[in-house]
Amino acid sequence: MAGTLQSEIESLLTSAFAPSRLEVINDSARHHGHAGDDGSGESHFTVVIESAAFADRNRLERQRMVNAALGDIPGQRVHALAIRASAPGES
Template sequence: MIADEIRDSLQVLQPTRLEVIDDSEQHRGHSGWREGGQTHFRIRIAAPALKPLSRVERHRLIHRSLGDIVPRIHALAIEIED
């Protein structure tokens, strides 16, 4: 499952809090949605490695950490907690 892959990939950031939510069902019938979900995700994360970075740098680091997962999903919302 993609949610598990996301969780595993973000462990490199040593998160103190990590929540990966599959929001796909809320987007049923919208662009990018497909049967079986796994298309729209929300990440809530707190990690010391993110604290000194700007918002843009935080998002870039998360995207780099996710690697080839990002092109396989339609939407990714990122909520960073301090």
């Protein structure tokens, strides 16, 4: 079952981008005991998102769009967030 923060990330990104693909992967267990592990089990995530909103945007613009949609989550409530954002049809 997805944790509360993972569910919140999924909900925010779905609302902001109406993605054709969305995976929010909790990587926290892989970082247990490392820097940034706060013991919550929700400190490190990977987001894989595909949305038409990313068409004609470069990688940095896409990451900024995702970070903006997530508000205070990146850097405040989550230690690490890896983002793989693409537009439909991109490989």
